[in-house]
Amino acid sequence: MWEEITEPAQTVPQAIQTTRSVVWTEELLAQADLLCAAARECSRRGWVPATSGNFSFRDAETGRIFISASGFDKGLITPNDLLEIDVACRVLAAPADPGKGKPSAETKLHGVIYRDRPQTGAIFHVHTIWNTLLSDRYAAQGAVPLENYELLKALSGVTTHEHREQVPILENSQEYNGLSKELAAALANYPGAHGVLLRRHGLYTWGESIAGARRHLEALEFLFEVEWRRLGSAS
Ligand SMILES: CSCCC(=O)C(=O)COP(=O)(O)O
Numbered sequence: 001m002w003e004e005i006t007e008p009a010q011t012v013p014q015a016i017q018t019t020r021s022v023v024w025t026e027e028l029l030a031q032a033d034l035l036c037a038a039a040r041e042c043s044r045r046g047w048v049p050a051t052s053g054n055f056s057f058r059d060a061e062t063g064r065i066f067i068s069a070s071g072f073d074k075g076l077i078t079p080n081d082l083l084e085i086d087v088a089c090r091v092l093a094a095p096a097d098p099g100k101g102k103p104s105a106e107t108k109l110h111g112v113i114y115r116d117r118p119q120t121g122a123i124f125h126v127h128t129i130w131n132t133l134l135s136d137r138y139a140a141q142g143a144v145p146l147e148n149y150e151l152l153k154a155l156s157g158v159t160t161h162e163h164r165e166q167v168p169i170l171e172n173s174q175e176y177n178g179l180s181k182e183l184a185a186a187l188a189n190y191p192g193a194h195g196v197l198l199r200r201h202g203l204y205t206w207g208e209s210i211a212g213a214r215r216h217l218e219a220l221e222f223l224f225e226v227e228w229r230r231l232g233s234a235s
C-alpha cells in the first residue's frame with residue numbers, strides 16, 4: 001500500500017457550497033464499500049496511477065448518486081471519500097474532511113452517462129497502458145473494434161463470440177461542457193457500447209450494478225491488451 005500523499009489536486013472543480021455530510025443507510029454503505037473495494041483493486045492492478053481514475057454508483061431504490069472526491073490516491077479510497085450529487089451534478093453532501101470536499105473533475109461525464117443510459121448503476125473510469133495506447137491507435141477510425149473473442153460474452157446482452165463491439169473514442173479535452181456534449185453524441189451513435197475512450201486519457205465503462213461495471217471493466221481491459229498485442233504481432 002502506498003503511503004498517503006496530501007498534495008493538492010491539479011484540476012480544481014467548482015467551489016462547493018454544502019452544509020451537510022453524507023448520511024449513510026446500511027444498504028447504501030454496503031454499496032459504497034463495494035465500490036471502494038473495486039477502486040482499490042483497480043489501483044492494485046495499476047489501472048489508476050498517480051491519483052487518476054474516478055468511480056461512482058447510483059442506488060436503484062432511491063436514485064441517490066455517490067462519486068469519488070477529486071485528486072487523491074484512489075488506492076486509499078473509503079466511503080468517507082465519496083460525495084453525494086444529484087443528476088445535474090450538484091453536490092448535495094460531502095465528507096466532513098474539507099480536503100475531500102470536491103467531486104471528481106470529471107463528474108459531468110458521469111452525469112451524462114447516468115442521464116443517457118438510465119439503467120446504469122455504476123461507472124468506473126481508469127487510465128491503463130492498453131486503453132491509452134489503443135485510444136490513440138484507432139483515433140482516426142473513431143472507435144476501437146473488438147470482434148470474435150469469447151470474453152465479449154462478459155458484456156451485458158452479448159451471447160456469442162461472433163459479436164463486433166465498438167468502443168467509441170473522443171478527443172481528450174479539459175473543457176468538460178464540450179466533452180459532455182461529445183460524450184452524449186457518442187452514446188447516441190453507439191447505442192450498444194459498453195464503454196467510451198478518451199484519447200490518450202482513459203476508459204469510461206458502466207454497468208447496471210457495481211459488479212456489472214467491474215465485469216465490463218475487466219473484460220474490456222483484457223480485450224484491449226489482447227488487441228494491442230495482436231496488432232503488434234501482426235505488423
Ligand atoms: C492526474 S489524473 C488527471 C485527472 C483525471 O484524468 C482523473 O481521472 C482523475 O480526476 P479526479 O478529479 O476524479 O481525481
Ligand SMILES: [Zn+2]
Pocket residue numbers: 052053054106125127201202
Ligand atoms: Zn481521467
